[in-house]
Amino acid sequence: MLPENKAAPPFGEDGTGAPSQSGPGRALACPSVDNVVARADGGLARIRVPGGRIGAAALQTVADAAQRWGSGIVEITSRANLQLRGIRPGAAAALAAALVGSGVSGGPFADRRRNVLLGPLGDLDPDAEDIGPLLAPLLAALDAEPRLDGLDDKFGFAIDGGGSFGLAGRRAAVVAAPTSTSGVMGVCWGWAADGEEGSSARPRRVARSELVDALVEAAVGSLGRPRASATVPAASSAAAVRVAGPLGAGAGWVGAMPTLGRADAKAITAMAAAASRYSDGLLRLTPWRGVVFPAVAADERAALLDDIKAAGLVVDASDPASTVVACAGSRGCTSGLTDAIGDAHRIIAARRESGAPPAPVHVSGCAKCCAQHTPLAVTLVGSGPDRYDVYADGDLRARAVPSAEAVPVAAGS
Structure with missing residues (x-):
C-alpha cells in the first residue's frame, strides 16, 4: 500500500515544462519542420x-x-x-x-500561425456544433496577417464544438467554445487579468459570423505578451473531461488509435490506404492521439475496422491501451530518466492479461510531464534512473519507487 503524501504534481504550464520564449531572434522552443x-x-x-x-x-x-x-x-x-x-x-x-x-x-511562419485544434467529430456528432467550416477562412485570415510572423511558436487556438468528444479541459492561448445562446461563441485568452473581458474568467461573447475576425484579433493581441493558457470549458456542468477519444464505429465514422499514439510507417501507410478506400481519402487526427475516418458507409464500417485492427491499431474502447499515455522516456528523450514507453507497454499488457477495464494512466520519463498536462488516476513521474514518483488523482503517494514496483501499482489501479 502506498503512503499518502499530498503534493501537487509537477505538470508544466502548457504540458511541456519548457520556458516561455518570445521576441525577435528567439530560439524556437518547439520542434517543427524547419526546426528539427x-x-x-x-x-x-x-x-x-x-x-x-x-x-x-x-x-x-x-x-x-x-x-x-x-x-x-x-x-x-x-x-x-x-x-x-x-x-x-x-x-x-x-x-x-x-x-x-x-x-x-506550410513552412515556418504558416505553421506557427496554423496551430489550430478542433474537435474530431464536428458534423458527425448531432450533439456538437460543427466548427469545421470555420477552419479554411480562419487559416486564410491568419495567413493574410503579416504581423503574425512574430507569434510565439507555442501559440495555439482551441476551437470547441462540444458534443460527445468535445475539448473540455484542453489548453490553448486562445479558446473558443459554444455558449448557451445559439450562434454565439465565447472567446477567452489566458493573458488577460482575471475578470477582464476576454480572459478565462469572463469570455468575450462573439457572434459565430464574427468569430474568425475575433480569433485573428486575439492572435495579434498576444504579440509581445508572456505566454499563458486558457482552458476550454465543459459544454455543461455535467460534462466530463474525456480521457479516451472516439474508437470503434459511430454514426458515419470509425475511430482508432495507435498504442500510445505511436505508429511505424507501415501502419501509417495502412491508415492512408484505408482512408482512400473507405472515407473519400479524408482523415481527422484527434487530441487523444488517434484518428477518425469520416463519412464511412454503414456497410463498410466492419471491413474498415478489420483492416485497421490488422495494422495494429486499437479500435475497442474497452481495451486498456485506450487510456494509457506515455512520453518517449529514456528511449527517445535526453531528459528521460525511465523507459516510459516500455513501462507503459508493460502496464497495458498486464491489464489486458488480467481482464482489467481501461484506467487513466500517465507514464512520464521526467518531471516535465510533456505527454499529459492534467493529473490522471495514476501518474508515474520519472524521478531518477528507473524510479518513479507515484501520484493518484494528482496526490503524491510515494517517492522514488523502483520501476519494477511502480508498474504493478499502475497495472492494478
Whole structure:
C-alpha cells in the first residue's frame, strides 16, 4: 500500500515544462519542420496539421518521409499534430523541402500561425456544433496577417464544438467554445487579468459570423505578451473531461488509435490506404492521439475496422491501451530518466492479461510531464534512473519507487 503524501504534481504550464520564449531572434522552443530538435533517438520534427484534418495522400507523404529520413516512427500528438522521430544527421533540410514542397507543411511562419485544434467529430456528432467550416477562412485570415510572423511558436487556438468528444479541459492561448445562446461563441485568452473581458474568467461573447475576425484579433493581441493558457470549458456542468477519444464505429465514422499514439510507417501507410478506400481519402487526427475516418458507409464500417485492427491499431474502447499515455522516456528523450514507453507497454499488457477495464494512466520519463498536462488516476513521474514518483488523482503517494514496483501499482489501479 502506498503512503499518502499530498503534493501537487509537477505538470508544466502548457504540458511541456519548457520556458516561455518570445521576441525577435528567439530560439524556437518547439520542434517543427524547419526546426528539427535533437533527441536521444535522433532528430524530432513536428508537422502541424491544422484542425487535425489531413488527406490520405498527405499522410502517405509523411510515412514515406519517416522511412526515408527518420526511424520510421510517427507520433500523433495531444494537439492532433504529427511528429517524425529519429531524423538522421544531415537530413533536416531535405525533409523540410519535401514536406513543404508537397504541401504537407506550410513552412515556418504558416505553421506557427496554423496551430489550430478542433474537435474530431464536428458534423458527425448531432450533439456538437460543427466548427469545421470555420477552419479554411480562419487559416486564410491568419495567413493574410503579416504581423503574425512574430507569434510565439507555442501559440495555439482551441476551437470547441462540444458534443460527445468535445475539448473540455484542453489548453490553448486562445479558446473558443459554444455558449448557451445559439450562434454565439465565447472567446477567452489566458493573458488577460482575471475578470477582464476576454480572459478565462469572463469570455468575450462573439457572434459565430464574427468569430474568425475575433480569433485573428486575439492572435495579434498576444504579440509581445508572456505566454499563458486558457482552458476550454465543459459544454455543461455535467460534462466530463474525456480521457479516451472516439474508437470503434459511430454514426458515419470509425475511430482508432495507435498504442500510445505511436505508429511505424507501415501502419501509417495502412491508415492512408484505408482512408482512400473507405472515407473519400479524408482523415481527422484527434487530441487523444488517434484518428477518425469520416463519412464511412454503414456497410463498410466492419471491413474498415478489420483492416485497421490488422495494422495494429486499437479500435475497442474497452481495451486498456485506450487510456494509457506515455512520453518517449529514456528511449527517445535526453531528459528521460525511465523507459516510459516500455513501462507503459508493460502496464497495458498486464491489464489486458488480467481482464482489467481501461484506467487513466500517465507514464512520464521526467518531471516535465510533456505527454499529459492534467493529473490522471495514476501518474508515474520519472524521478531518477528507473524510479518513479507515484501520484493518484494528482496526490503524491510515494517517492522514488523502483520501476519494477511502480508498474504493478499502475497495472492494478
